[in-house]
Amino acid sequence: KQEVTQIPAALSVPEGENLVLNCSFTDSAIYNLQWFRQDPGKGLTSLLLIQSSQREQTSGRLNASLDKSSGRSTLYIAASQPGDSATYLCAVETTDSWGKFQFGAGTQVVVTP
Amino acid sequence: SAVISQKPSRDICQRGTSLTIQCQVDSQVTMMFWYRQQPGQSLTLIATANQGSEATYESGFVIDKFPISRPNLTFSTLTVSNMSPEDSSIYLCSAFLAGVVNIQYFGAGTRLSVL
Numbered sequence: 001k002q003e004v005t006q007i008p009a010a011l012s013v014p015e016g017e018n019l020v021l022n023c024s025f026t027d028s029a030i031y032n033l034q035w036f037r038q039d040p041g042k043g044l045t046s047l048l049l050i051q052s053s054q055r056e057q058t059s060g061r062l063n064a065s066l067d068k069s070s071g072r073s074t075l076y077i078a079a080s081q082p083g084d085s086a087t088y089l090c091a092v093e094t095t096d097s098w099g100k101f102q103f104g105a106g107t108q109v110v111v112t113p
Numbered sequence: 114s115a116v117i118s119q120k121p122s123r124d125i126c127q128r129g130t131s132l133t134i135q136c137q138v139d140s141q142v143t144m145m146f147w148y149r150q151q152p153g154q155s156l157t158l159i160a161t162a163n164q165g166s167e168a169t170y171e172s173g174f175v176i177d178k179f180p181i182s183r184p185n186l187t188f189s190t191l192t193v194s195n196m197s198p199e200d201s202s203i204y205l206c207s208a209f210l211a212g213v214v215n216i217q218y219f220g221a222g223t224r225l226s227v228l
Contacts, residue, residue: 032215043119043205043221044156089155091217099144099209101217105155 002027002094006104014112019077021107023090028068034101035064035075036089044089048075080111115140115208119220126196126227133192134223136206141186144209147179150222151202159204162189196227 003026013019023033030052036044048057050066050073057064061078077084087108091101116139126132136145145162160168160181168181183189193200206220 034217036219041224043117044219046216046218049216091156093215093217099215099217100146100158100161103156 002092002097002102004090004092004102004104006088006090006107008107009105010108010110012110012112013080015080015082017080019075019080019084019109019111021075021077021088021090021109023073023075023104025071025073025092025102027092027094028071029095030068031093031095031098033064033066033073034091034093035062035073036091038087038089038106047088080109082111082113084111085109114216115142115210115218117206117208117218117220119206119223121223122221123224124226126225128197128227130196131192131194132196132225133190134204134206136189136191136220138187138208138218140210142208142210145183145189146207146209146217147181147189147191148205148207148219149202150205156205159191162191193225196225198227201225201227 005024007022034049035047038044048064050057063076066073087106089106090104093101118137147159148156150156158171159174160170162168162181162183164183180192203222203224205222208218
């Protein structure tokens with residue numbers, strides 16, 4: 001069974017610093033890996049999706065990398081802002097569970113002004 | 114893309130009662146799912162809502178406790194039956210668009226508190 005782990009569980013940085021969030025997974029047979037953002041009391045917002053054939057995806061200040069062989073993905077957020085404060089979730093879709101995503105526990109990020 | 118409307122957004126219920134949560138998607142999607150997020154934890158898949166047939170439940174979840182309907186491609190309901198305080202969670206509906214890239218979209222969730 002796919003296990004998804006996110007480290008650290010919580011992170012606090014001053015505004016302007018770069019954020020590095022880590023996600024690891026145990027089964028490298030994946031279709032996709034998707035990063036989400038969750039704000040308190042709200043649903044999930046999709047940030048980036050990396051297909052299994054890709055090594056990275058970029059959107060604005062966000063960059064996500066994928067290393068299937070080592071079972072890792074990293075989300076980089078450049079020049080953090082207080083508005084980046086949220087919980088970031090990593091989710092993996094494996095080849096034997098098409099359409100179903102296994103989620104990590106998330107990294108809670110606080111960016112202080 | 115897809116926009117998912119989920120209601121109610123929150124509710125406070127008494128032990129032993131049932132609550133039905135509705136999920137409406139603005140486009141025809143391949144698959145719909147229901148997740149639970151218990152306090153301080155990540156998302157756990159409850160079941161896949163199948164159009165016109167019984168839902169497919171994950172280990173640990175049963176139809177008697179979480180009956181699900183999906184009468185068409187864009188609408189689904191989840192009922193939390195005979196509730197107890199342990200059912201207090203956020204329940205999220207998601208829709209899966211299959212294509213060149215498989216992207217999953219989420220509703221805003223229903224925050225349920227059981228007294």
